[in-house]
Amino acid sequence: xxxxxLSKINKVFGSTHIIKDLDLEVGNGEFVVFVGPSGCGKxxxxxxxxxxxxxxxxxxxxxxxxxxxxxxxxxxxxxxxQSYALYPHxxxxxxxxFGLKLAKMAKETVDDRVMATARILQLEELLHRKPxxxxxxxxxxVAMGRAMAREPRILLxxxxxxxxxxxxxxxxxxxxxRLHHRLGSTMIYVTHDQVEAMTLADKIVVLRxxxxxxxxxxxxxxxxxxxxxxxGFIGSPTMNFMPAELLGSxxxxxxxxxxxxxxxALPQDASGQRHGTDLTLGVRPEHLRLAEARGDNSFEIVNxxxxxxxxYVYLEPxxxxxxxxxxxxxxxxxxxxxxxxxVPETEHVHLFDADDRALPLAKAAAxx
Amino acid sequence: xxxxxxxxxxKRVGFYALIAVVMVYxxxxxxxxxxxxxxxxxxxxxxxxxxxxxxxxNYVQIFTQKSFVRAIFNSIIVSLSVVFIALLLGITAxxxxxxxxxxxxxxxxxxxxxxxxxxxxxxxxxxxEVIRGLGLYNNPAGLILSYTIFTLPFTVWVxxxxxxxxxxxxxxxxxxxxxxxxxxxxxxxxxxxxxAMATTGLLAFIAAWNEFLFALTFTLTDDQRTVPVAIALISxxxxxxxxxGPIMAxxxxxxxxxxxxxxxFQRRIVSGLTAGAVKx
Ligand SMILES: Nc1ncnc2c1ncn2[C@@H]1O[C@H](COP(=O)(O)OP(=O)(O)OP(=O)(O)O)[C@@H](O)[C@H]1O
Ligand SMILES: [Mg+2]
Numbered sequence: 001x002x003x004x005x006l007s008k009i010n011k012v013f014g015s016t017h018i019i020k021d022l023d024l025e026v027g028n029g030e031f032v033v034f035v036g037p038s039g040c041g042k043x044x045x046x047x048x049x050x051x052x053x054x055x056x057x058x059x060x061x062x063x064x065x066x067x068x069x070x071x072x073x074x075x076x077x078x079x080x081x082q083s084y085a086l087y088p089h090x091x092x093x094x095x096x097x098f099g100l101k102l103a104k105m106a107k108e109t110v111d112d113r114v115m116a117t118a119r120i121l122q123l124e125e126l127l128h129r130k131p132x133x134x135x136x137x138x139x140x141x142v143a144m145g146r147a148m149a150r151e152p153r154i155l156l157x158x159x160x161x162x163x164x165x166x167x168x169x170x171x172x173x174x175x176x177x178r179l180h181h182r183l184g185s186t187m188i189y190v191t192h193d194q195v196e197a198m199t200l201a202d203k204i205v206v207l208r209x210x211x212x213x214x215x216x217x218x219x220x221x222x223x224x225x226x227x228x229x230x231x232g233f234i235g236s237p238t239m240n241f242m243p244a245e246l247l248g249s250x251x252x253x254x255x256x257x258x259x260x261x262x263x264x265a266l267p268q269d270a271s272g273q274r275h276g277t278d279l280t281l282g283v284r285p286e287h288l289r290l291a292e293a294r295g296d297n298s299f300e301i302v303n304x305x306x307x308x309x310x311x312y313v314y315l316e317p318x319x320x321x322x323x324x325x326x327x328x329x330x331x332x333x334x335x336x337x338x339x340x341x342x343v344p345e346t347e348h349v350h351l352f353d354a355d356d357r358a359l360p361l362a363k364a365a366a367x368x
Numbered sequence: 369x370x371x372x373x374x375x376x377x378x379k380r381v382g383f384y385a386l387i388a389v390v391m392v393y394x395x396x397x398x399x400x401x402x403x404x405x406x407x408x409x410x411x412x413x414x415x416x417x418x419x420x421x422x423x424x425x426n427y428v429q430i431f432t433q434k435s436f437v438r439a440i441f442n443s444i445i446v447s448l449s450v451v452f453i454a455l456l457l458g459i460t461a462x463x464x465x466x467x468x469x470x471x472x473x474x475x476x477x478x479x480x481x482x483x484x485x486x487x488x489x490x491x492x493x494x495x496x497e498v499i500r501g502l503g504l505y506n507n508p509a510g511l512i513l514s515y516t517i518f519t520l521p522f523t524v525w526v527x528x529x530x531x532x533x534x535x536x537x538x539x540x541x542x543x544x545x546x547x548x549x550x551x552x553x554x555x556x557x558x559x560x561x562x563x564a565m566a567t568t569g570l571l572a573f574i575a576a577w578n579e580f581l582f583a584l585t586f587t588l589t590d591d592q593r594t595v596p597v598a599i600a601l602i603s604x605x606x607x608x609x610x611x612x613g614p615i616m617a618x619x620x621x622x623x624x625x626x627x628x629x630x631x632x633f634q635r636r637i638v639s640g641l642t643a644g645a646v647k648x
């Protein structure tokens with residue numbers, strides 16, 4: 001168990017700058033998840049920590065040691081690969097014992113460690129099987145066992161569940177969460193499945209183009225996204241965005257006008273913005289209420305999806321615009337083709353400036 | 369029987385007839401060699417395709433010749449050494465060429481391939497100087513050296529193709545487990561590369577076993593010769609008599625081990641040769 005400390009970390013491949021001046025603190029025993037769109041550098045960052053890629057600039061500390069120039073085996077890290085990468089010709093036991101034997105441990109110690117790990121992961125029955133005789137979930141557990149057997153200070157996971165089918169993924173997600181509780185070890189986990197990120201993480205790191213967009217607990221990221229990118233990335237279905245014009249602001253909040261919604265009084269502090277500026281208004285699907293249409297401010301319902309426990313209603317602001325989504329508990333009275341008015345819950349509305357940064361809450365609203 | 373069934377039958381018959389032709393074409397020379405070797409020398413020029421009496425006289429004759437037994441022994445030593453050296457160098461080279469990123473990798477691979485295109489005669493005199501310079505003339509070590517030169521390109525090329533296919537993550541997993549490149553090669557890659565090794569090893573063995581030109585040029589005395597040369601130099605009782613019986617007996621003797629080896633490894637050879645053709 002150890003903390004990880006990245007300061008001003010850079011990674012350059014040839015002439016492409018992949019990771020840019022990245023600072024990050026991972027606490028002892030924390031479960032940190034990296035999310036971000038494909039190609040943003042999640043795997044690269046993880047591999048820098050593992051030691052599979054060399055660091056181009058900056059300092060990486062594990063515990064109190066600067067490990068920039070240490071090979072993987074001396075960093076005390078274990079890694080679970082996306083494809084599992086089990087040694088096909090070795091049994092489960094040999095797979096888990098391989099690293100221990102290379103570390104020149106006594107035979108009894110190796111045996112104890114493998115057995116203990118196998119017990120935690122319920123692999124005892126499978127120790128003499130080869131990987132090809134295992135199911136996907138079992139292979140996944142062996143891959144974790146191999147990484148854990150050496151008792152690394154940090155466990156790294158690169159999209160470990162992406163090769164499993166949906167139901168198994170939920171089950172393994174659960175097992176990983178329970179494992180983290182039980183072992184209390186520091187874990188860093190890469191995924192682009194935001195449900196995995198939300199459910200597993202103590203702390204989510206949202207990456208974009210090799211930079212950190214926001215770091216925070218799942219709740220913080222969901223409720224107070226720092227940028228429009230994070231707001232759109234976290235949450236499913238995604239947040240609705242609409243253009244809005246700033247009409248005025250004071251100590252209690254601001255007033256905006258959004259097409260189709262009319263004038264809204266919002267709790268954000270827009271004092272730094274000029275009146276008349278174009279802002280973006282963001283509302284999560286569950287914070288958008290529907291009402292009978294009145295006047296001009298109406299939207300047409302173009303689709304209704306029934307998911308059993310909830311219903312998604314899709315609205316079209318104007319022909320060709322991105323659809324807005326409303327989400328409510330089932331059953332729903334709304335039908336395709338109906339025209340309805342939208343009523344956002346103003347205390348849950350987000351406002352983003354022209355640079356896509358979220359506007360802070362006004363003091364009065366924040367205090368309330 | 370209607371038209372359709374008839375055509376089908378005709379096609380079938382045609383198919384098997386074709387196979388029979390191919391089989392006869394491929395096997396007949398060998399079959400004739402076996403027959404000849406089992407005939408007493410008096411019957412030699414009576415052409416017949418079935419054996420009436422079996423006579424092992426030719427075999428007894430060649431195996432009582434000390435130089436032939438010695439040649440078999442030399443051939444075994446030379447061929448096995450070539451296989452061993454070619455595989456060892458091939459595996460390590462293929463790791464470098466297949467896995468390590470370095471400048472000029474493609475060039476190196478192309479040069480290796482290019483070298484293997486040269487006919488033996490082209491390098492014969494140059495190689496002769498090298499071997500004399502190294503003091504390996506009339507020494508099996510000289511043959512081992514020269515055969516390895518010709519076997520290595522093929523070995524490296526096939527093994528590199530195979531090595532490239534092994535998943536990168538497998539190697540990285542080994543690195544995370546603390547394996548050095550040597551441990552990764554021997555403990556992780558080698559066990560997975562048996563099919564490719566069997567293929568290349570066997571082909572290297574066959575090439576070394578059957579090689580004639582270098583073996584003739586680089587050896588002088590009977591006790592240093594390999595089998596192909598020894599067979600060619602088997603002489604009859606008089607200048608005017610070609611001893612076909614013993615020659616055939618010797619040829620069969622040295623071919624049978626190869627046939628057996630190929631039979632044993634045939635499935636591996638196929639999987640080794642097609643590796644790289646289709647992504648698994
Ligand atoms: N060895 C390499 N050489 C050159 N460029 C690389 C190398 N490895 C990764 N990259 C580039 O770095 C960028 C980030 O890659 P990375 O694998 O970290 O993305 P990722 O966030 O893990 O994406 P995904 O979600 O698709 O796995 C990509 O643009 C990729 O092309
Ligand atoms: Mg990745």
